[in-house]
Amino acid sequence: MSFLRGSQTQKIRHPIGTRKGPLEVPPPTEKDWPKEDEEDHVLVDPYEELDSLPQPYRMINKLVNLLFDQSWEIIEERNALREAESSQIQPTVFPPLGEIQLNKMPNCMAVSQDYVFIGGAKGFTIYNLYNAKQIYAWEKLKVDVTSIWATDLGNEILIAPVDEMGIIRLFYFYKEGLYLVKAINEVDDTSKQTTCIKMEVSQGGDFAAFLLQGAGDIWLDVYKLPKETWLKKVENPQLTSNPKKKVRQLQLNTLGLLSADQLEMDTNACFKGDIKLSLPVYIMKIKPPKPVTGTPFKSPLEVFAKIKDCYGMGSGQNHFIKDSQWEQQAEIFQASYKKYLDGEWEEEPLSTATFYFLLPSCLFAMPTEVKGPTGMTCVLGIHWTRSHNFFLYSLNRTLKDKADPEGVWPCAAPIAVSQLSCSSSYLVLACEDGVLTLWDLAKGQNMYPEGPVKSQTKCVVLCTDASLHLLEASGTQGPTISVLVERPVKHLDKTICAVAPVPALPGMMLIFSKNGSVCLMDVAKREIICAFAPPGAFPLEVPWKPMFAVSPDHPCFLLRGDYSHETESTDNAGIQYSVFYFNFEACPLLENISKNCTIPQRDLDNMAFPQALSLEKRCERFLQKSYRKLEKNPEKEQDPEKEQEHWARLQRYSLLLQRESFKK
DSSP states (O other): OTTSOHHHHTTOOOOOOOOSSSOOOOOSSSTTSOOOOGGGOOOOOTTHHHHTOOTTHHHHHHHHHHHHHHHHHHHHHHHHHHHHHHHSOOOOEEOOSEEEEESSOOOEEEEETTEEEEEETTEEEEEETTTOOEEEEEOOOSSOEEEEEEEEOSSEEEEEEEETTOOBEEEEEETTEEEEEEETTOOSOGGGOOEEEEEEEOTTSSEEEEEEEETTEEEEEEEEOOHHHHHHHHHOGGGTSOHHHHHHHHHHHHHTOSOHHHHHHHHSOSBOTTOOOOOOEEEEEEOOOOOOOEEOOOSHHHHHHHOOOOTTTTTTSSOOEEHHHHHHHHHHHHHHTHHHHSSOOOOOOOOOEEEEEEOOOTTSOOOTTOOOOTTSOOEEEEEETTOSEEEEEESSOOTTSOOOOSEEEEOSSOEEEEEEOTTSOEEEEEETTSOEEEEETTTOOOSSOSSOOOOEEEEEEEOTTSOEEEEEEETTSOOEEEEEEOOOSSOGGGOEEEEEEOTTSTTEEEEEETTSOEEEEETTTTEEEEEEOOSSOOOOOSSOOOOEEEOSSSSEEEEEEEEOOOOSOSTTOSOEEEEEEEESTTSTTTTTTTTSOSSOHHHHTTSSSOOOOOHHHHHHHHHHHHHHHHHHOHHHHTOHHHHHHHHHHHHHHHHHHHHHHHHO
């Protein structure tokens, strides 16, 4: 066959007989053929004739051979994959429990309490989580909504949609009544319009922070939310409603000038535009740290004489370098990397921020004069792109106060990504050098611990090579790392594109792959429990970017799917967009999973993905643990010598604190 490559001809050589001299036509029968001597035969490679073909036939032959070999490799790889998949136990695939059909493409969605908020064209829509019934559609914008956040405030929900212009608006949702609070960054002059990139609301809804960008600058605006005032106004709407409007409606109704639709809209309207809620209180503005520059100070003594406070010293935050030294370092750098600096450089993107609202903890070294509110968020933690430091800002301040950090946590390398657990108990800082730092924020750590450190935590890490790892840390012992999903080498369609923990099912995690598969993994057992898929095939973008929302309170999640519905009418033919509702407890394999969890109860309180707990609930658990320890060792606590030893240790610690205060 001529579809073999030249390299293969060197391995497969079959000698054939060729006659020297002119060719003769053989007689019609084999008996009459002349007997040829071996001396008249030579060994010739038959593929040398192919190599001697003229152009372009020689090039065509090589291309055909290459195409054939590549096709054969693909066929063998697919056969091997098919055999491997047939030998493996495939997870059970469960269909969705419900479906929300939409006429327009949904751009974003969020879940809070028993409601689903879907952002799309001209606004957003509110649906019931269980029966997929539309409750209200707020579509009063000229542009589409690109992202939306929903935060549970107890009996109320705070909604924050962002449109294509980057304008973010705050809505207050209470007892199926929708109230517009404020458009945070909307301005009359469009040339001065800023864009909202990210937002966060504190646990309990006392504070909100918005990351804004505009005019080549980026900053963080922090507000205090008057939620108590909002609740009073919405519970007593007669105090703020417009009585003239109601009288006018009654007059039109009596004269029969209002239609049935208008009457229904006025009596059962969800949007309460006539009630004005109090505006959020602006408390501070945080900008990225300035780059290191030279200082005019001539000596270290002059530097320390000009320093007003000591916060951040030794952390890499406060640098004092002479101008001459800075210029000398710049010249050395330019000379060393001249060949790389001569080319064209792309403009460096603006720094972005990741920020969290943190509850009170003994880890935050705040000044003694700063006293945070009792029982709620008191600190804002933030780190900027390409920054080594994690900054801590007190929230007990006014706009007049200078927005300087009260604490700085330095890292050896720039912080690449961070994550706060659902219960705000654990914080993970991952640096660009691959080092992860885990902080136990709920328990903290005493300066002089009486016994060994007992903090335990587990977290799942998705690396840049799409491999998934489980990190376990216990006290001061070295962490253990195990591979949950290996890095895909050949089958890139199985690359993990997103992961999401399930707060209602501790130890469970959803894994989304580029080929459209959605699997639920038991992290403790390191195995796939089941998979989820919409009914029928729906087109996927390459690569697939899933749009989903996991409920923080209920064992369910939502997934967008562009499902093509066939209609009888050609005029009405088109694509119907859907949002599918998956319930874990509706699956036979998962109906009792919340009761029979594979993770021990003692580990649930120490994991990085437990259920979201309030500060009161965590205090209650802490008291219960202390009470159980007292019941186990009553004689230890009643020992007079032990009590005297504890009292002496407490006295020494108080004396140490007094000395530190005198030094200040």
